[in-house]
Structure formats: structure tokens, C-alpha cells
Amino acid sequence: MTASLLSDANRRLARALKHVQISEDASERLQFPKASLKVSIPVRMDDGSLRVFEGYRVRYDDTRGPTKGGIRFHPNVSMDEVQSLAFWMTFKCAAVNLPFGGAKGGITLNPKELSKFELERLSRGYVDAIADFIGPDIDIPAPDVYTNPMIMGWMMDQYSIIRRQLCPAVITGKPLGMGGSQGRDRATGTGAFYVLQAMLPKFDRVPAETTVAVQGFGNAGSVIARLLFDAGYKVVAVSDSRGGVYCDRGLDIPSLQQFKASTRSLKAVYCEGTVCNLVDGHDTLTNEELLTLDVDVLIPAALENQITADNAAQIQAQYIFEVANGPITSEGDRILEDKGVYVFPDILVNAGGVIVSYYEWVQNRSGLYWTEAEVSDRLKTKMIEEGEKIWRIAQNLAIPLRTAAYVHALERLEEAHSARGTRDYYIS
Ligand SMILES: NC(=O)C1=CN([C@@H]2O[C@H](COP(=O)(O)OP(=O)(O)OC[C@H]3O[C@@H](n4cnc5c(N)ncnc54)[C@H](O)[C@@H]3O)[C@@H](O)[C@H]2O)C=CC1
Numbered sequence: 001m002t003a004s005l006l007s008d009a010n011r012r013l014a015r016a017l018k019h020v021q022i023s024e025d026a027s028e029r030l031q032f033p034k035a036s037l038k039v040s041i042p043v044r045m046d047d048g049s050l051r052v053f054e055g056y057r058v059r060y061d062d063t064r065g066p067t068k069g070g071i072r073f074h075p076n077v078s079m080d081e082v083q084s085l086a087f088w089m090t091f092k093c094a095a096v097n098l099p100f101g102g103a104k105g106g107i108t109l110n111p112k113e114l115s116k117f118e119l120e121r122l123s124r125g126y127v128d129a130i131a132d133f134i135g136p137d138i139d140i141p142a143p144d145v146y147t148n149p150m151i152m153g154w155m156m157d158q159y160s161i162i163r164r165q166l167c168p169a170v171i172t173g174k175p176l177g178m179g180g181s182q183g184r185d186r187a188t189g190t191g192a193f194y195v196l197q198a199m200l201p202k203f204d205r206v207p208a209e210t211t212v213a214v215q216g217f218g219n220a221g222s223v224i225a226r227l228l229f230d231a232g233y234k235v236v237a238v239s240d241s242r243g244g245v246y247c248d249r250g251l252d253i254p255s256l257q258q259f260k261a262s263t264r265s266l267k268a269v270y271c272e273g274t275v276c277n278l279v280d281g282h283d284t285l286t287n288e289e290l291l292t293l294d295v296d297v298l299i300p301a302a303l304e305n306q307i308t309a310d311n312a313a314q315i316q317a318q319y320i321f322e323v324a325n326g327p328i329t330s331e332g333d334r335i336l337e338d339k340g341v342y343v344f345p346d347i348l349v350n351a352g353g354v355i356v357s358y359y360e361w362v363q364n365r366s367g368l369y370w371t372e373a374e375v376s377d378r379l380k381t382k383m384i385e386e387g388e389k390i391w392r393i394a395q396n397l398a399i400p401l402r403t404a405a406y407v408h409a410l411e412r413l414e415e416a417h418s419a420r421g422t423r424d425y426y427i428s
Pocket residue numbers: 143144145146147188215216217218219220221239240241242287301302303304323324325350351353354
């Protein structure tokens with residue numbers, strides 16, 4: 001495990017700064033979060049006891065607009081993790097040209113241990129604690145790992161109770177029945193699929209001859225796995241927090257989705273229609289084994305720090321599409337680069353979620369709601385447009401795609417920082 005995620009994220013920034021003209025003021029400011037809030041959330045548990053949870057919200061940089069980013073419920077949530085996730089949101093929103101800065105939030109807990117009512121009290125308590133830190137023009141949360149539309153609905157409701165008026169635009173990823181956008185639930189995986197479909201033909205790859213492994217079978221990972229399956233790719237391995245399944249002939253992703261939804265397990269499963277046993281050629285595997293499989297494409301879609309100096313040399317995939325935020329450390333990056341692996345970076349690949357969140361916010365503010373086709377057309381155009389720009393920067397400057405994505409984002413951040421001036425009037 002890397003000592004500090006934020007300092008590792010800053011190493012990527014330092015590398016990109018060598019390839020772009022940006023003022024010293026802006027580059028100095030971008031190394032620090034603008035505001036970091038840590039809160040205690042007391043929750044009455046179902047058995048009558050009181051438990052206090054730790055929560056965080058970080059607004060990293062708001063120069064380009066109100067800050068934006070998800071809320072994570074996970075045992076590993078810490079200030080360092082939330083700050084780096086907010087850092088990545090800043091560069092992601094700039095890379096795909098959304099009028100937002102970056103933020104992130106989280107609560108340290110295992111949500112699987114709480115009842116639905118406990119989760120609701122916790123979600124409302126979190127919003128009570130951060131209500132002065134967020135707002136439709138200040139900071140707009142959304143879902144991330146182990147949070148979902150139901151939780152976003154509770155949070156929007158709690159914020160509206162505090163403000164004594166309905167405020168749908170304070171949070172995105174809401175249920176469709178209360179201001180949610182068509183397509184938001186599938187947006188991250190779908191956006192990633194559009195990028196992959198635009199990039200792989202550059203290497204003359206065709207779906208039927210391309211094998212894929214996907215780590216993480218949640219909101220993001222299961223959607224891209226399904227789209228790849230439908231497009232004729234051979235998805236040979238997928239996993240969740242308890243490990244995964246492998247089949248060299250390709251897994252039947254629709255039946256896996258069905259079993260995961262009804263049994264909450266991938267390991268109960270398998271291929272070939274609805275047969276509920278491990279059948280010939282199928283096997284279980286650990287998350288570590290999945291990462292080093294002999295596949296063409298690897299899609300980490302779970303958590304950060306999965307590919308590090310310890311296992312990067314064993315990676316066999318030629319193309320990595322980072323659906324998770326920060327799945328590769330900077331040391332891991334160097335090793336993959338030396339091996340000639342193409343890494344399509346998180347701040348581009350998983351931007352579909354925040355792009356459709358932006359569309360949701362726009363719809364909430366205008367009161368005019370779009371069809372699923374309108375949302376997905378706009379998403380596809382944006383993902384491909386920004387992906388191509390990043391590809392060209394990488395080619396022209398002969399730099400890795402990640403560095404190119406940061407260069408692209410930094411150019412936009414610099415423009416905004418310089419347009420707003422130094423804002424240092426308060427320094428005597
Ligand atoms: N939901 C969204 O809109 C967006 C999500 N992301 C990123 O995508 C990644 C996944 O997020 P979601 O799919 O939304 O979360 P989710 O909560 O829907 O699913 C997470 C999945 O990862 C699995 N998982 C957890 N720990 C794991 C481990 N140690 N090894 C393998 N699998 C593990 C879980 O079992 C689950 O299948 C995260 O890095 C998140 O920040 C990025 C952009 C937007």
C-alpha cells in the first residue's frame with residue numbers, strides 16, 4: 001500500500017506539468033485541497049445503541065465551477081483517500097470539459113453490516129453534518145462505491161428538509177422518480193465502453209479476437225462487462241470483493257448478472273444459460289489472479305491501488321482501461337510503461353458517470369427532462385471527442401495517455417485560474 005494516495009496523485013501532476021505552460025500560482029494551488037471537512041455522525045442503531053461514524057467531504061478546486069464528486073461508503077475511507085479522489089475529480093471534470101471543480105465524500109463503514117433503516121439514518125445524519133459545505137452552486141455529491149440512487153434520494157430529501165424547499169440539483173444519481181436522469185445508473189460503464197470502442201480499432205483489434213478480464217462487478221464493472229459481451233468480446237473473467245470466475249471460452253455475462261442480483265454472489269454461478277454449477281472449463285480465481293491473467297484487455301473496476309510495484313511486472317494484458325479511480329500507483333505505471341502496456345486513464349475512461357451527473361444537474365435546473373437516447377448520444381459524443389483529443393496529445397508529445405489526459409485538463413484549469421486572477425488580495 002502506498003503511504004499517501006494524495007502524494008502519489010501529485011506525482012502524476014508533477015509529471016504532466018513538464019509538458020504544459022501553466023502559471024506557478026496555479027500549479028502551486030492545484031497541489032492542495034481547497035477545503036477538507038471531517039465530521040462525526042451519531043446514529044441510533046436498531047438495537048437502541050448509539051454508534052458514531054466518521055465522515056468526510058473534500059472540495060479540492062472550484063476554479064472552473066461548483067465542485068462535483070461521489071460519496072463512498074467503505075471501511076477504507078480516510079481523509080487521504082477522499083482528498084485524492086477529490087483531486088482526480090478536479091482533473092476529470094476539466095479533462096472532459098464540465099463546468100465543475102472536483103470534490104469527494106465518504107463515510108468509514110462496512111455498509112453490508114447495517115440495516116436499511118440504519119443506513120437511512122446514517123445518510124441523513126451525514127447530510128446534516130455537511131449541509132453548509134454543499135449546495136447546487138457550491139458542491140454537488142453523487143454515488144460512488146457502495147452508495148446508490150436510493151441513498152442519493154434520502155440525502156436530497158434531507159437537504160431539502162434543512163433548506164425548507166425542494167432542492168433536486170444538490171445531488172445527482174437520484175432515482176428517476178425524483179429528478180434522476182435517464183442513463184445515470186449505467187453511465188460510467190457505458191462511457192468507458194465508448195472510449196474502448198473508439199480506441200481498440202487503432203490497434204486493429206476486433207471484438208471476437210479480444211479477451212477481457214474485469215475486476216469489480218458493481219455499477220461500473222458489470223455494465224461494461226455486459227456491453228462488451230453484447231458487442232462480441234470474450235469476457236473471460238470477472239470478480240467482486242469475494243473473488244471471481246474464469247472461463248477460457250468466455251463467460252455468459254447476462255446469466256452472471258442475473259445470479260449476482262439474486263444470490264449476491266458471483267461464485268455461485270456459471271455460464272451456459274442458467275446452469276448453477278461450475279462447469280467444464282470454468283474456474284474460480286482470486287482478485288490477484290484475475291489481474292495477471294493472460295488477456296488482451298484488463299479492466300480494473302473496483303478500488304484504487306490494485307496494480308503496484310509488487311505485481312505490475314506480472315501483468316500480461318496489453319491494454320488497461322481504468323474504470324476504477326486510481327487502480328494503478330505511479331510506480332506501477334512506470335513498470336507498465338516499460339513493458340509497453342497502453343493504460344487508458346481513469347480521468348477519461350470513467351468520466352461517463354460525472355458527465356451524465358452534469359446532464360442531471362442541468363435537467364434539474366432547467367426543469368426540462370431528456371430521453372435516454374438524448375442522454376446517451378451526448379455522452380457518446382463527449383467521450384469520443386475528449387478521448388480523441390487526449391490520444392492526439394499523447395501521439396504529438398510522445399507521452400503516456402495518462403500524462404496526456406493531465407496535460408489536456410491542465411490547459412483548461414490554467415485558462416480558468418488565469419481568467420479569475422490571482423485572488424491573493426488578502427495576502428499583506
Ligand atoms: N459509480 C460511479 O458512477 C462511478 C464509479 N467510479 C469508480 O468505479 C469503481 C467502482 O465503483 P462502483 O461500480 O460504482 O461501485 P459499486 O459499489 O457498485 O461496486 C463495487 C464493486 O467492486 C467490488 N469490490 C469491492 N472490493 C473489491 C476488491 N477488493 N476486489 C475486487 N472487487 C471489489 C464489489 O464487490 C462490487 O462488485 C470505483 O473505483 C469508483 O470510484 C468512477 C466513476 C463513477
